[in-house]
Amino acid sequence: MALTIRGYAAHSSTSALAPFNFTRRDARANDVVIDILYCGVCHSDIHQARNEWGNSLYPMVPGHEIIGRVSRVGAAVTRFKAGDMVGVGCMVDSCQHCESCAEGLEQYCDEHATLTYNGIDRHDGLPTYGGYSERIVVSDKFVLSLPETLDPKSAAPLLCAGITTYSPLRHWKIGAGHKIAVIGLGGLGHMGLKFAKAFGAEVTLFTRSPGKESEARRLGADHVVLSTDPAQMQAVSSHFDFILDTVPHQHDLNPYLATLKRDGTHVLVGLIEPLEPAVHAASLIMGRKSVVGSAIGGIAETQEMLDFCAANGIACDIEMIDIQNINGAYQRMLDSDVKYRFVIDMASLRREV
Numbered sequence: 001m002a003l004t005i006r007g008y009a010a011h012s013s014t015s016a017l018a019p020f021n022f023t024r025r026d027a028r029a030n031d032v033v034i035d036i037l038y039c040g041v042c043h044s045d046i047h048q049a050r051n052e053w054g055n056s057l058y059p060m061v062p063g064h065e066i067i068g069r070v071s072r073v074g075a076a077v078t079r080f081k082a083g084d085m086v087g088v089g090c091m092v093d094s095c096q097h098c099e100s101c102a103e104g105l106e107q108y109c110d111e112h113a114t115l116t117y118n119g120i121d122r123h124d125g126l127p128t129y130g131g132y133s134e135r136i137v138v139s140d141k142f143v144l145s146l147p148e149t150l151d152p153k154s155a156a157p158l159l160c161a162g163i164t165t166y167s168p169l170r171h172w173k174i175g176a177g178h179k180i181a182v183i184g185l186g187g188l189g190h191m192g193l194k195f196a197k198a199f200g201a202e203v204t205l206f207t208r209s210p211g212k213e214s215e216a217r218r219l220g221a222d223h224v225v226l227s228t229d230p231a232q233m234q235a236v237s238s239h240f241d242f243i244l245d246t247v248p249h250q251h252d253l254n255p256y257l258a259t260l261k262r263d264g265t266h267v268l269v270g271l272i273e274p275l276e277p278a279v280h281a282a283s284l285i286m287g288r289k290s291v292v293g294s295a296i297g298g299i300a301e302t303q304e305m306l307d308f309c310a311a312n313g314i315a316c317d318i319e320m321i322d323i324q325n326i327n328g329a330y331q332r333m334l335d336s337d338v339k340y341r342f343v344i345d346m347a348s349l350r351r352e353v
């Protein structure tokens with residue numbers, strides 16, 4: 001029997017999020033039913049609620065930084081039991097047989113991973129609904145264990161903002177002896193600073209606004225460079241091994257490419273639109289530099305990241321909100337007025353009559 005669920009949904013690209021009742025499937029044999037306690041608010045929630053990527057399905061229940069407690073498991077589930085604290089990130093399924101899935105890189109599944117929301121379930125063809133809701137039903141392979149020592153509220157954004165920055169730093173083996181720069185100090189950027197510091201790199205923040213020095217240092221930066229100041233940019237010419245670019249809107253990469261050393265890498269994690277203005281090929285050729293991209297991380301790596309955070313005392317800096325304030329929170333995110341991630345206390349949804 002399907003479950004009736006309360007949540008918040010966008011009904012069109014221009015409507016505010018509003019209360020919405022919908023149904024979820026009953027647990028299949030390998031499913032975990034999770035009572036959602038907290039859900040982080042990601043920039044991509046706004047992009048998709050407003051159809052800025054042109055692929056939105058309505059009504060849409062956003063949310064892919066989910067922490068909750070298992071209420072029930074299907075007959076074939078052995079890894080989880082009722083009462084366990086768990087997480088769900090950006091994906092809830094994938095083909096499970098392609099080369100990427102076999103390597104634990106489900107986010108690069110040849111047949112495309114099933115997204116936690118704004119996706120279509122690959123078994124029943126029904127839309128997926130995300131974490132701005134009281135309960136979710138997820139295949140056990142896509143459920144993460146929350147380490148006991150992590151605070152469940154500040155762990156929620158690790159499921160997207162955390163893994164999105166952890167995975168590329170790991171893939172390109174960033175560590176001691178590397179000079180790395182992070183562009184942007186938002187949900188992703190502040191996690192990039194923390195992880196890069198924890199991995200032993202020398203860390204610089206690029207920012208467009210002055211006055212962020214003490215905050216950046218508190219979060220792990222050794223240096224801050226004001227990217228609008230030509231003298232400061234010149235001072236870091238050919239300086240960095242690696243740039244983690246978290247900016248979610250179009251921006252000029254050329255000034256940053258000039259700050260990479262030979263063989264340096266500029267990785268994009270926040271932008272999915274065309275690169276504009278254009279990248280000058282000469283700035284790549286002269287110095288054998290790379291512009292690359294990276295998407296979240298696989299399920300095994302996401303678990304590794306959660307365990308790393310627990311072992312190293314790393315968490316997101318968050319501000320808690322009630323679900324009733326979600327539209328105001330979106331506006332504050334667009335105004336860069338959050339340090340550094342909103343997390344919805346889903347108890348506020350349960351209080352609604």
Ligand SMILES: [Zn+2]
Pocket residue numbers: 042043044045064090160161
């Ligand atoms: Zn996200």
Ligand SMILES: [Zn+2]
Pocket residue numbers: 094095096097098099100101106108109110111112
């Ligand atoms: Zn696959």
